[in-house]
Amino acid sequence: MKKYLGWLALGIILVYGFTALRGLQSHSNTVENAWAQVENQLQRRYDLIPNLVETVKGYASHEKSLFVEVTEARSKVGTLKIDIANATPEQMQEFSQAQGELATVLSKLLLVRENYPQLKANENFLKLQDELAGTENRIAVERKRYNDEVKVMNNKVTVIPSSIVASLFGFQKLSYFEIDSVAKNNPKVSF
Amino acid sequence: MKKLLWLFLALNIFAKDVPQLTSSVEDLAHLFTQEQKQKLESKLERIEQASSSQIAILSILSLEDEDLSEYAIKVAQSWKLGKKSMDNGILILIVKESHDIRIEVGYGLEGQLPDGLAGSIIRNAMIPHFKNGNFYEGVSLAITQIDEAVHENPIRNSEDTKNLLPNKPTQNSSAQNKDFEPGLGLFIILFAVLGIISKRNKLIGATAGSIGFTLLSFLFVTQSILILLLIAITGAILGYSAAFLQKSLHGSKTNKDPFSNSKIPKDIFRGGGGKFGGGGSSGRW
Numbered sequence: 001m002k003k004y005l006g007w008l009a010l011g012i013i014l015v016y017g018f019t020a021l022r023g024l025q026s027h028s029n030t031v032e033n034a035w036a037q038v039e040n041q042l043q044r045r046y047d048l049i050p051n052l053v054e055t056v057k058g059y060a061s062h063e064k065s066l067f068v069e070v071t072e073a074r075s076k077v078g079t080l081k082i083d084i085a086n087a088t089p090e091q092m093q094e095f096s097q098a099q100g101e102l103a104t105v106l107s108k109l110l111l112v113r114e115n116y117p118q119l120k121a122n123e124n125f126l127k128l129q130d131e132l133a134g135t136e137n138r139i140a141v142e143r144k145r146y147n148d149e150v151k152v153m154n155n156k157v158t159v160i161p162s163s164i165v166a167s168l169f170g171f172q173k174l175s176y177f178e179i180d181s182v183a184k185n186n187p188k189v190s191f
Numbered sequence: 192m193k194k195l196l197w198l199f200l201a202l203n204i205f206a207k208d209v210p211q212l213t214s215s216v217e218d219l220a221h222l223f224t225q226e227q228k229q230k231l232e233s234k235l236e237r238i239e240q241a242s243s244s245q246i247a248i249l250s251i252l253s254l255e256d257e258d259l260s261e262y263a264i265k266v267a268q269s270w271k272l273g274k275k276s277m278d279n280g281i282l283i284l285i286v287k288e289s290h291d292i293r294i295e296v297g298y299g300l301e302g303q304l305p306d307g308l309a310g311s312i313i314r315n316a317m318i319p320h321f322k323n324g325n326f327y328e329g330v331s332l333a334i335t336q337i338d339e340a341v342h343e344n345p346i347r348n349s350e351d352t353k354n355l356l357p358n359k360p361t362q363n364s365s366a367q368n369k370d371f372e373p374g375l376g377l378f379i380i381l382f383a384v385l386g387i388i389s390k391r392n393k394l395i396g397a398t399a400g401s402i403g404f405t406l407l408s409f410l411f412v413t414q415s416i417l418i419l420l421l422i423a424i425t426g427a428i429l430g431y432s433a434a435f436l437q438k439s440l441h442g443s444k445t446n447k448d449p450f451s452n453s454k455i456p457k458d459i460f461r462g463g464g465g466k467f468g469g470g471g472s473s474g475r476w
Contacts, residue, residue: 012416015416016416019409019414019415019416019419020414020416022414023414023415037468123311126307126310126311126314127306127307127308127310127311128307129310130306130307130309130310130311130472131305131306131307133306133310133472133473134305134306134309134469134470134471134472135306137260137264137469137470137471138468138469138470139469140260140261140469141264141467141468141469142468142469
């Protein structure tokens with residue numbers, strides 16, 4: 001009888017280990033998927049910038065230092081790629097800081113409109129401004145979805161008993177994608 | 192500390208509630224007369240019948256410290272406007288006191304109705320009318336423009352087009368039925384089969400129930416071994432008593448089925464499972 005109990009226990013442990021591993025793997029796919037959506041929207045913002053800068057330049061050509069600032073922030077973002085599955089917290093910090101700076105400098109760019117009534121009335125500029133605001137909003141939505149998934153994943157990785165399986169198979173805690181509140185403030189549109 | 196804040200955000204402790212969806216025009220701020228509301232509803236219904244896109248309008252008095260776009264997406268996500276596979280829902284949110292407008296566009300329509308166009312509809316169709324207090328005209332014009340942007344064959348405003356449209360049944364009810372979780376059908380089939388087995392032999396029914404439910408739960412619901420163990424026990428009990436349960440379920444079905452058509456009015460407006468990703472635009476009048 002005792003012999004059977006031992007086998008039974010081993011069986012249960014194996015079944016548990018298998019199911020936990022399966023859960024970890026499928027959830028890590030979910031997280032990567034959520035991150036891909038975040039990156040899509042970040043890319044979308046990145047792609048919008050040249051058009052926006054050109055439009056603003058047409059009306060406010062002497063705001064040169066601002067254009068330089070935008071271009072620099074953009075190229076910094078362009079060079080920072082991140083591999084989400086293996087990113088260290090420091091890398092994530094650097095990444096989100098660069099994205100945050102870009103958002104800040106873009107809202108400064110939009111504020112230029114206050115000094116140029118013609119720019120403010122330009123339908124093309126208004127549309128680009130809407131696109132940018134919409135993209136910032138999408139980034140916020142996807143970022144929240146990603147962070148929610150990371151929370152679930154990190155629970156699985158750190159809380160016993162699934163944490164034992166996680167450490168056996170090398171699953172690690174993932175970093176949240178946080179942007180400081182200054183940069184998070186979307187450019188407000190007023191009429 | 193930041194994580195604690197996140198938890199609060201996730202739980203929405205201080206957040207404004209999402210109103211219940213019963214009509215495509217939820218006019219909580221009373222911007223429209225009864226007649227105007229009905230006109231808008233029938234216009235939206237015609238659009239939905241012609242294209243399956245679901246547009247809903249929500250007017251509220253104030254946001255109560257909530258962020259406009261965050262509140263809009265919260266409402267859109269919980270109402271699930273649009274069909275599940277197409278994500279073709281649109282929410283128009285109007286806040287009376289702060290004069291805020293937002294058009295929230297479902298994933299599936301972001302291509303046809305980009306943020307810039309949504310913004311231009313707000314600026315050119317809604318704001319001028321709203322400034323004069325003509326909410327109905329502004330919203331009606333916005334709906335027409337959205338319809339034109341989103342659909343190949345937009346409906347016309349005149350009443351007689353109503354008869355020209357093919358008399359398709361509303362998509363709502365069928366969309367609801369498709370909302371099944373994967374595997375739910377299998378659970379139902381299993382339960383039906385168990386009923387037949389347990390009628391013959393309760394012990395075999397219990398064994399089959401235990402194995403069947405555990406297997407299906409493992410595949411579709413959870414991988415947690417503790418819960419699976421509980422399910423195995425529950426499955427055994429269910430399998431043992433399936434025949435009896437089905438008999439009593441059948442007997443009480445006529446009065447207890449919550450989905451029976453007699454209780455819910457047929458013209459109730461429901462979302463079809465569409466998803467939103469934050470697309471759209473905001474404005475202020």
